[in-house]
Amino acid sequence: MSPRPGFPITHTSSHRSLSEALRAVRSREEQETLLGDGDEEIADPDGCLRAYAGPQQVFVPDPHAGLPVYVSIHRIRRIVLASIDDPYTVDQLKEPRMNVLIVKPLVDRLYDPDDVSIVYCLLVNRVQFLREQSYQHHHQSVNVTRANLCELLAMKLLRRYDEDVTGRPGLLLLANILVAGFDPFQNAPHEVCEEVPFARMSLISRGGYEGKSNALEISIISESKMFLSSTACQKVVDAVYYGRIVYTPNAFIDIIPDHYKHKPISLYDPRKAPLLNQYRLIVPRSRNIIEICQFAILLLLYCLCMAHRDHTRFTGYEVCFVVYAAGWVLDEFASMLEHGWHVHTQNLWSFLDITFVVVYVIYLGMRLHGWTVGNMGECRQALDILAIAAPILLPRLAFNLMPESMLxxxxxxxxxxxxxxxxxxxxxxxxxxxxxxxxxxxxxxxxxxxxxxxxxxxxxxxxxxxxxxxxxxxxxxxxxxxxxxxxxxxxxxxxxxxxxxxxxxxxxxxxxxxxxDATAEIQFRRTVLTFEGVKSDAIFAYRPPFNILALVILVPLKFLISPRWFHKVNVFAVRVLNAPILVLIGLYERRYLWKSKKMGQNGPLKKGKESWWSLSSFNVHADIQAVFESEPPQSVVDRIEEEDEIEDAILENSFAAAREASPATQVRRRRFSSVWQG
The missing domain is CATH 1.20.1440 (de novo design (two linked rop proteins))
Structure with missing residues (x-):
């Protein structure tokens, strides 16, 4: 089977020396330097790098539409059912014996460098096994074991993809595995599509991306924290969070849909993109900072409204709070529709947001009704209800500022x-x-x-x-x-x-x-924050309360003009309303998004040394940090690799002799050979 174009496969040997392991670690650490320093890359006007030269496609078709997802899902289910008949814990599945007898053979059997949907199919089977364990009590523990095995296989397959493909193609391959959209009924037989209603719905396509989910979403739904905390998965999550990897997400429901353009999964070069790039507003890191600022404004208006409360009339502060809070509630409601209730509630502070939405809706209803009928008692009660939002809003700001706190x-x-x-x-x-x-x-x-x-x-x-x-x-x-x-x-x-x-x-x-397992919990919450930060709905590009105007104006306009002109109007309005934010994002990312091999963290370094004004040079142990700032010369690298090869050969011979001389090893070897022969 030939490798997929754009993803060159470099198979690694079974024995890896110390120098090869160090180089692998260095390649993972230097994923931020994947961008070239010259102008040889081909990029779209939006800054998305392309692997081919040719005409630009406005709406890129699904490159994975031919993968047999339906067949792979049922194939994996049959394999897992045949492999696991007894309950095991996760630690038992990770033991060397289980790894040799079950896990590794399944990884070798399922690994296919041409099929990026295998990880998705494994996670879909995990969701199904977890659902079955809730009502099949006689197979409850066995189904949990099967679900854990699916997660373990997905993690090991993703790691193998990461090891076999390095550099820029490797990062893009991992991104396609995790964030590319798939349909469980993709390429199902015709008789299945006629019998199952969901399969018939999947045939009604409006571009080939609607109704699809990805492996990252399925792992969040199934709470696959072991899979999400793996190094290969976090590499993609970090790249998406900072905006180095860009893609067009699939939304469950769009309030203001603008799908005239669909971007493929690609690297982003801010030097080749316009300064006012409206797509950078949906980068998770940028959205997180913007949402913190929006919430700080909401909290300030709330404090001013309650400090100058007057139940007999609407003060200017209360009017500003009501209008701005209405836009904030609309943004929260759109977030619930974007990826569904299950994913949204996995957010760390979602329960606080939902509670505030309930309090605000009750307050606004009572306030408007009391003001309409002239009942001042009801208006006073509405402000009293709004007062109980203080224990919700103040902790919510702390949740935003410290999202990775174990507390x-x-x-x-x-x-x-x-x-x-x-x-x-x-x-x-x-x-x-x-x-x-x-x-x-x-x-x-x-x-x-x-x-x-x-x-x-x-x-x-x-x-x-x-x-x-x-x-x-x-x-x-x-x-x-x-x-x-x-x-x-x-x-x-x-x-x-x-x-x-x-x-x-x-x-x-x-x-x-x-x-x-604090690390897995923190990385799970970070993944949820990243996945929810990539938005498809155009309403998220409008800051409250302008999103209310966008809802009132753009939704009717969608039915009056063509998709191309609607896209032009939407882009013009977003760039005008967010011009200062887009300029700051563009200037920052052109300097700090990617690290050049000839540039330091904050700019060019002279002869590999820090400038005289660097604060780290005043540290007592600054020499410890300085020894890692510059790369060692090639002569030192050659000497290290030569010594490592000699030491690896000595250690390999020593361990081989020890294994041959050990009676216990010979007994285990005979047992394993009898198991495999049986």
């Missing part, structure tokens, strides 16, 4: 467990509330008007729950002389002692799981 990552997970457990507890303890209410209704010794109502009983129960007050225990004889204290004491034991003990145990277990 916030653990807090998000523990909040989900705490909410679920609290809802279950309220549901179960509601029976105590009903019992005590009915006991108070049947107590003839107490005047019905003096009997505590449901709200009062709920307050007593809540105070006992958190250990604040024991009024409920003191007043329990008013319900019933014997049953009242018995019920309240039982509730106090279950709520204040047993529930809190279970809650602390669950939260401690959640925190310990996250802390045990």
């Amino acid at each position: 916030f990552i653990s807090l998000r997970a523990m909040m989900a467990d705490f909410t679920a457990l609290s809802l279950i507890a309220v549901w179960c303890f509601g029976g105590f509330l009903l019992a005590m209410k009915w006991l108070s209704m049947g107590n003839t010794s107490v005047d019905p008007e003096d009997a505590p109502n449901s709200i009062t009983i709920s307050k007593w129960m809540l105070w006992i729950w958190f250990g604040l007050d024991g009024t409920g225990i003191q007043e329990s004889p008013t319900f019933h002389l014997i049953l009242g204290p018995a019920l309240m004491t039982t509730y106090a034991f279950l709520g204040n002692t047993l529930f809190l003990t279970i809650l602390v145990a669950i939260l401690s277990n959640t925190f310990s799981k996250i802390a045990a």
Whole structure:
């Protein structure tokens, strides 16, 4: 099978010397220097580098449309079902014996340098096995093992692609594997497309990209943290985050669709792109900085609105806050539609954003209704509801500024467990509330008007729950002389002692799981932030509150003019409204996006040494850093490689002799040979 054009394959040998390993590490570390220093690269007017010379295509067709995705998905499922019949943990799957008997043969069998959809098919099977384990209880642990095996195979296949193809073609190949769109029913047989409704929907194509998902999205949905934390995957995630790799994402629903152009997955050269490049607004790093600034403006307007609150009229600060917050809520709603609810809720601060949206909608509805009917009491209540958004907005800014803090990552997970457990507890303890209410209704010794109502009983129960007050225990004889204290004491034991003990145990277990694999958790959140940062909807190019005007003007205009002219109008409006931001992004990226081999981090270096004004030169141990700043001469490199080859030969002979002399090794060898022969 011949290699795919544009992806030259360089197969590595089974034995890798120390110098080869070091060169591989250096090649991964120097992925930022893949851009040439000359003008030999061919680039589109938008700065996307091309591997071929020829006419530019406005809408690039799908280069992977011929891959047998449907067949590969079912082929992988049959292989995994035949390979795993017993439950294993992830650590057991990584053991040398399982690696030799199952994992490595499957990797060799599935590896195909011409098929970039195999990783996607493995992750799709992982999602299916995880779904089956939720309702097939007799195969629950086995299906979890099969799902873990799919993730492990995907990780090892991606690493092999990374090792076989290096440099610029290697980075582009990994990007095609992770972010290229695929359809599960792609190239399915005709009879399948006629029977399955989803397959028929996939045939209705408006360009060949609608309704497709990619491997990165599937790994986020299935929470494949081991796969996402791998070196090869993070290489692509970092390149997409900083905007070195550009592509046109696939959106679930577009509010303002502008698909006149579709960019292939390619490297981006800011020196060959226009200074006002509107596509740089969807680069995850740029979007993250812009969204932090937008939220800071929202928080400032909120503070000014509440500091000058007046329920009798709309102040200027409140009007500015209402309009700007409406645009911010529209941006949040579009984010939910962009990649779906499941992906959006994986964001670190999504629960805070959704809570603020609910508070804002309730406030705005009550405020407008009270102002319309002239009810000042309702207007005051609307501002009181808006006041409870302060505990949401202030922590949200901290989440933005420190997204990789283990405190916030653990807090998000523990909040989900705490909410679920609290809802279950309220549901179960509601029976105590009903019992005590009915006991108070049947107590003839107490005047019905003096009997505590449901709200009062709920307050007593809540105070006992958190250990604040024991009024409920003191007043329990008013319900019933014997049953009242018995019920309240039982509730106090279950709520204040047993529930809190279970809650602390669950939260401690959640925190310990996250802390045990902190690196994978951080990289998973970074991947979610990167994937959500690449936007397809044109509405994200408009800053609040201009996105409201874009919604009102561009959506009707979409049906009145051709796609080409709609694209021109959209690009002109985006460039005019975002001109200062685009100029800053363009100037920064032309200097710092790529590192030249002849340039340092901040500019040219003279003779490999730092300039005299560098702050690092005043460090006591500056010589330790300076020894790595300049590349060693070729004579030193040749000497190191010569010594490494001699040492590798000596070590190989020593280990071979030791293995031959070891009786245990000979016994293991006979066992493995008998297994393979059997």
